[in-house]
Amino acid sequence: MKVLSLIEPYATLIKEKKKMIETRSWKTNYRGELYIHASATAIPKDWKNQEVMKFVDVSKLSYGYILCKCNLVDCQYMTKEYVEHMKKEHPMEYLCGVYKEGRYAWILDSITPLEHPIKAKGSLNLWNYYNEQEIMELMEQIDYGWVDEHKKKHVLVDDLFSSHYRLQSPQEILKSKVGVCWDQVELERFYFKGNDWNIKTYFIVFYDGDRCPTHTFLTYEKDHKFYWFEHSWEKYKGIHEYSKETELLCDVKNKFIESELNNTYEKENLKLYEYKKPKAHLSVLEFYQHCEKGIVR
Numbered sequence: 001m002k003v004l005s006l007i008e009p010y011a012t013l014i015k016e017k018k019k020m021i022e023t024r025s026w027k028t029n030y031r032g033e034l035y036i037h038a039s040a041t042a043i044p045k046d047w048k049n050q051e052v053m054k055f056v057d058v059s060k061l062s063y064g065y066i067l068c069k070c071n072l073v074d075c076q077y078m079t080k081e082y083v084e085h086m087k088k089e090h091p092m093e094y095l096c097g098v099y100k101e102g103r104y105a106w107i108l109d110s111i112t113p114l115e116h117p118i119k120a121k122g123s124l125n126l127w128n129y130y131n132e133q134e135i136m137e138l139m140e141q142i143d144y145g146w147v148d149e150h151k152k153k154h155v156l157v158d159d160l161f162s163s164h165y166r167l168q169s170p171q172e173i174l175k176s177k178v179g180v181c182w183d184q185v186e187l188e189r190f191y192f193k194g195n196d197w198n199i200k201t202y203f204i205v206f207y208d209g210d211r212c213p214t215h216t217f218l219t220y221e222k223d224h225k226f227y228w229f230e231h232s233w234e235k236y237k238g239i240h241e242y243s244k245e246t247e248l249l250c251d252v253k254n255k256f257i258e259s260e261l262n263n264t265y266e267k268e269n270l271k272l273y274e275y276k277k278p279k280a281h282l283s284v285l286e287f288y289q290h291c292e293k294g295i296v297r
Contacts, residue, residue, distance in 0.1 A: 001069075003035040003129045003194065004106075005122035008063060009056040011038035013096055015068040015113050018055050022106040023097035027075055028126060034072045034108070035129055039122045040064035052096055064196065065117040066129065074107040119196045127194055132220075132229065132239055135191045139231040142187065145178030153178050162284050169280035181232040182287060185216045188229060189277060197222045200274055202249070203291035204256050207269045213260045216291075219248060228252060235259060249297055272297045 004022065006014070013019035014036050040063045076082065083099045097105075120129060130138065145155045148164040153176055168176065168183045170190035179187065185201050192199050197220040205214040218229045226248045228240040236255060242248040253272060257263060261270075275294035282290060 001033060001035050001129050002030060002072075002126050003037050003066060003120070003122075004126060005037040005039045005124070007041050008038050008043055008061045009052060009058075010096065011036050011067055012056050012061050013052070014070070014108065014111060016056070017111050019093065019096045020108050020111070021093050021097060022108065023078075023099060024104050024106060026125075027077070027104050028072070028106070029075070030126060031072055031074075034070050035066045035118075036068050036070060036111075037066045037120055037122050037129075038062045038064065049095075055092070055096070062117060064119060064122070066114065066120050067117050068111055068113045070108045070111040072106055073109045074105075076105045076107065078103045078105060120194050121196045123194060128191075129194045130191050132227070135188065135229070136231065136239065138191060139184065139188065141177060142173060142184060142231070143178050144180065144232060144234075146180050146183070147172070147176050147178065151176075165284050167278060167280055167282040167287055172280070179232070181214075181216045184232040185218050186277070186280075188218045188231070192218070192220065192229075195220070201277075202252070202297070203273045203275050203294070204253060205271050205273075205288070205291075206256075206261055206265055207271070213256075215252075215256055215260070217252060219245070221245070 006022065010019060014022070042063065078099060078101055080101045082105070083101055086094045086099050118129070145153055146157060146161060146165050147153055147168055148160070149166050154160065157180065167186070168179060170187045173179045173183050173187045189199065189201060200219045201216060202219065203214060203216050205212060215233060220227050220229065226242045226245045228242070228248050230236050230238060230240065240251070242251065249272065257265060257270070273291045273294040274297050275291040278287060278290045
């Protein structure tokens with residue numbers, strides 16, 4: 001779902017259908033369903049537009065939540081005549097926006113408050129919000145495979161992988177439609193970025209001096225529960241719930257030991273790293289080095 005973030009009290013004014021036009025300096029060609037998100041930015045004490053505050057109950061303002069759903073039905077260019085018309089005929093809308101020649105009026109319709117507002121980080125411009133089930137559905141478009149430095153797709157992870165693999169960006173994965181777990185986690189990170197769910201990514205590796213089997217995976221915390229989001233590992237594909245983060249990590253580690261190491265391994269050679277977002281186009285060695293700079297778990 002497309003989302004537009006606004007500072008308060010404007011998001012609440014839209015939710016309460018007291019504001020039906022959002023004014024912007026830029027045009028959009030998008031039409032359709034739209035979430036309205038109240039950004040986490042607090043109203044500054046020296047805020048100049050105090051008149052607007054008369055239209056809302058300050059105690060009911062929200063920060064960092066998607067508050068309502070609506071339809072964006074038009075985007076009108078503001079002429080001098082349009083600005084004068086709004087000032088004269090729609091004084092409340094005029095007061096609740098920035099009406100100047102050359103700007104744009106985003107016309108909203110069918111505003112419906114959400115029964116349960118959704119906590120979200122928000123972003124600039126129009127952005128996308130997906131829940132975990134929607135993200136899993138989107139990930140179903142991606143097959144297991146990899147892309148080399150020449151953008152050639154490979155189905156099998158063979159002897160060429162270690163020398164020719166390059167980590168794809170989310171946009172590149174959407175184009176190639178293939179990725180190993182390393183790539184797929186970056187696409188998952190991209191889809192989850194609007195959520196305020198404490199997203200973490202992990203790299204588990206067994207240093208056997210030869211094959212060095214690995215796996216990357218994404219976790220998130222929601223409503224005091226911890227979740228392992230898994231798409232690329234077919235055997236364990238799904239969204240797995242845990243009461244504790246340590247329980248989650250232990251379960252993934254045990255499944256890795258059982259499935260990838262046949263329960264035969266040296267404990268000191270098995271490592272689990274929590275790693276940050278890497279740059280695109282890293283080689284195998286560079287990706288290992290990036291993850292190894294993370295937190296040992």
